Amino acid sequence: MTAKKIDGRAIAKDIREAVKADVAAMVAEGYNPPGLATVLVGEDPASQVYVRMKHKACEEAGIKSFQHKLPATSTQEEVEILVKELNADPEVHGILVQLPLPDGMDDEQVLNAISIEKDVDGFHPLNIGRLAQKGREPRFVPCTPNGCIHLLKTSGIELEGANAVVLGRSNIVGMPVALLLVEENATVTICHSRTRDLEAKCREADVLIAAVGRPEMVRGDWIKPGAAVIDVGVNRVDDETAKRGYRLVGDVAYEEAQQVAGHLTPVPGGVGPMTIAMLLRNTVRSAKVAYSE
């Protein structure tokens, strides 16, 4: 069997085009374009790349973006003051504080300072809390987890009653994607560093989501034949033949997985583009709500 590639770039492109059309329609009606503010604290190279990509995507969609960079030496209070200023700015409909924050900073406090109406990243404790409760609707759902679910649904993968295994329990991906899978009526197992017999757990998965940040950890023989595999990992591995001296690989050994899985996302070009597409979509939704109030 050769797995069908889930083309995140193509699926994200459709969303971005729909977002762009929505923005154009809003502007044609006389509204200001939606606005996204990003807050980057420190100089983490990967975060700098992600934030840059988010701004470029905003520009392409006609969304106004505001970039705020603070030094790693900033105090917690300085970051929270900036967030509160953005809460009060009518041009800003979405606020994204890029994670991780520098060591010693309390990310829960910072995320808690974001106005829930502008929490387009979906990480405000209230949004996450609602996601974890039956019958409660978060205003926004975190972008990468939502992107994973969208990829599965668009590919026609049945989630209801499926055995879904999530590798990793991070606040950014593992835990929220597990909650979203529960909402889709999947039977969910969350695996982590203390899980016993991890490979056997993975082999039971109809849907396997790998979000651990370990290059090519999931081998072909960990995968149930025909399973849908979503690889969230983006890992740099040294490669002298590559121009930059490294290449990007996922948490899944792609070539091996391709021989066994039914559907598989590549890295890059799988989940990554979806994160940005979902962020743009959330920002436009936020602006629409603001303009309808």
Ligand code: GUN
């Ligand atoms: N760091 C890694 N992924 C994300 C994300 O989706 N949002 C934010 N704010 N930080 C991240």
